[in-house]
Amino acid sequence: MADTFTVHLKIWRQEGPNEPGELVDYTLDKVNEHMSFLEMLDVLNEEIVKEGGVPIEFDYDCREGICGSCNLMINGQAHGPKAMTCSCQLHMRNYSDGDTIVIEPFRAKGFPVIKDLVVDRSAFDRIIEAGGYVSVKTGSAPDANSIPVDKSVADTAFDYATCIGCGACVAACPNSSASLFTGAKLAHLNRLPQGEPERAERTVAMVEQMEEEGFGDCSNYAECEAVCPKGISISAIAEMRRNYMKAALKGSEA
Amino acid sequence: MPSFLDALKSQVGRKILTGITGVGLILFIIFHLIGNLTLFGDPQAFNEYTYALENLGFILYVLEAGLAVAFLLHAYIGISIWWNRRKARPQGYKKYQSKGGSSHQTWAAKSMIFTGIVLLVFLVIHIDTFKFGATETIMLNGHEARDLKSLVIATFQQPIYAFGYTVVMILLGLHLGHGFWSAFTSLTMKHNEYSALIYTVGIIFAILMAVGFLFIPLYIYFAGPDAALISY
Ligand code: HEM
Ligand code: SF4
Ligand code: FES
Numbered sequence: 001m002a003d004t005f006t007v008h009l010k011i012w013r014q015e016g017p018n019e020p021g022e023l024v025d026y027t028l029d030k031v032n033e034h035m036s037f038l039e040m041l042d043v044l045n046e047e048i049v050k051e052g053g054v055p056i057e058f059d060y061d062c063r064e065g066i067c068g069s070c071n072l073m074i075n076g077q078a079h080g081p082k083a084m085t086c087s088c089q090l091h092m093r094n095y096s097d098g099d100t101i102v103i104e105p106f107r108a109k110g111f112p113v114i115k116d117l118v119v120d121r122s123a124f125d126r127i128i129e130a131g132g133y134v135s136v137k138t139g140s141a142p143d144a145n146s147i148p149v150d151k152s153v154a155d156t157a158f159d160y161a162t163c164i165g166c167g168a169c170v171a172a173c174p175n176s177s178a179s180l181f182t183g184a185k186l187a188h189l190n191r192l193p194q195g196e197p198e199r200a201e202r203t204v205a206m207v208e209q210m211e212e213e214g215f216g217d218c219s220n221y222a223e224c225e226a227v228c229p230k231g232i233s234i235s236a237i238a239e240m241r242r243n244y245m246k247a248a249l250k251g252s253e254a
Numbered sequence: 255m256p257s258f259l260d261a262l263k264s265q266v267g268r269k270i271l272t273g274i275t276g277v278g279l280i281l282f283i284i285f286h287l288i289g290n291l292t293l294f295g296d297p298q299a300f301n302e303y304t305y306a307l308e309n310l311g312f313i314l315y316v317l318e319a320g321l322a323v324a325f326l327l328h329a330y331i332g333i334s335i336w337w338n339r340r341k342a343r344p345q346g347y348k349k350y351q352s353k354g355g356s357s358h359q360t361w362a363a364k365s366m367i368f369t370g371i372v373l374l375v376f377l378v379i380h381i382d383t384f385k386f387g388a389t390e391t392i393m394l395n396g397h398e399a400r401d402l403k404s405l406v407i408a409t410f411q412q413p414i415y416a417f418g419y420t421v422v423m424i425l426l427g428l429h430l431g432h433g434f435w436s437a438f439t440s441l442t443m444k445h446n447e448y449s450a451l452i453y454t455v456g457i458i459f460a461i462l463m464a465v466g467f468l469f470i471p472l473y474i475y476f477a478g479p480d481a482a483l484i485s486y
Contacts, residue, residue, distance in 0.1 A: 001287045010348075012348075023348055061292075073347060073349075073350075075349060075351065076347060076349035076350040076351040077351055077352075077353050078353070081353070082324055083353070083355050102348060102349040104347055104348060104349070107343055107345055107346065107347060108343050108398055109341065109342050109343060109344055110342075110343060142348065148331070172353065174339060174359070174364075175338070175339040175341035175342060175343075176339065176343045177265075177342075179265075200255070201255075204255060207264060207265070208256075209264070210263070211264060211265050214341070214342060215342060216335075216338055216339050216341070216342030216343070217265050217268060217269070217335040217338060217339075218265065218465060219335060219363070219366070219436075219437040219471060220269075220358065220363075220432075220435075220439045220440060221357065221358055221359040221363055222356060222357050222358040222359070222445075223353065223357045223358075223359045225355075225356045225357070225445070226352070226353040226354065226355040226356050227353050228358035233445050234439070234445045235444040235446070238439065238442040238443060238444050238445070239442070239444075240266065241266050241269065241270065241442045242442040243469075244261065244264070244266045244267075245261065245266065245270060245442075247255060247266070248255065248256055248257075248258050248260075248261030248267075249255060249258060250255070251255025251257070251258075251261075
């Protein structure tokens, strides 16, 4: 049994969407290095409940790095200090006795705070609704492998498809740009034969929706790539720009 | 489909325009530096060069208008991007830090708006000093010309100009340290081993430009009016 240690926490508490909110200090002395970051918060919540307080709200689902809901700004870094790691996959062995950890919600106009550390990321859903799909014929299933896809294309599409929509890219961007998320979805669908016919419409619709949701401009800081738990490359943004300008050039000819 | 003009006004279009104007300004400063280096050539090389430039006539007006549009558009979009960011995040973080790794959020990147605005103010002073500065008229190969070389040398005898220019040129170097790579990225360069090379090339280019430009005022200041490299 590993020794337990103490951490000092400064956690954003906010009762509701329109309440002011503030950082509240907590000290937790039952931290064990094998705990995940979220387990550490669970233990803190147990302590808070025992003392009759209201537990801290934070979002999670899978706790295994695939659902993208555990959005926490940990010491000013989206998903904490480790590269390609979600908050749920971060472990307390990355901290030591006496550390102070500041935890805030992801912040952006497009991600309003619901309560404490929980934000509303439905803006991402609306970007997907705008064009993040492929239109297929319903009816009997097509024959397997009837649409050949080059292995390298399939692999790259899959790399982009690993985006879990967590929003870390927006949270870490000094401009709150959603370019990496939108670019990843576009780069996934636009390069596959199934997505090809709607490429121009899709790109324009998703770029417009991203701007509509109030996300900011991209300044090429590439901070998004550094915080992305899936390591999505900013090449996705380059492709988005290229496809968008191509679509606009074609559109104005017609 | 958006019209081409609407597309240029979108977030993507604004980046394309920052990139194009950025590249345009880079090309401009390269030619500007090469031109300035004629100060170290034949006694009248600089005055002949500026005479030729000022007598390009119509072409000069087209070039100047293009440059003015590039500067203004570049500055306008840059400032608006910086301004919009507060709207996109009305409530800031209490604590924020870069994650490092593949991030390009360097000091140079974070200070683009500062170095940019300094360059804009500098530009106004710079044009006033040299383009509209009072010069003697000299005879050059049988025609009248402005003696800009003497104006340059007299100007940089003054510490405020010599050192002021030096500081601004260091800031120009910082602007280019992020800007060179960023312009390629805006113009849809993929992020791979070549882009890493472009980043390094950009830093070398930034240093070359800064050192090239700041060498002139510092040399003139320290070497004095009878500078060995500058012959009469
Ligand atoms: C000699 C003058 C200048 C040169 C060579 C230059 C060059 C560049 C380049 C190459 C970029 C990268 C473009 C991109 O990100 O796509 C850039 C970005 C930028 N420039 Fe300039 N620039 C100059 C003057 C100015 C001025 C006068 C301003 C005035 C405010 C300015 C403000 C900015 C800003 C804010 C950015 C970053 C844009 C962003 O956030 O994406 N620059 N510059
Ligand atoms: S691109 Fe990366 S950081 Fe952004 S939403 Fe997708 S997984 Fe999260
Ligand atoms: S809880 Fe699902 S990714 Fe972290």
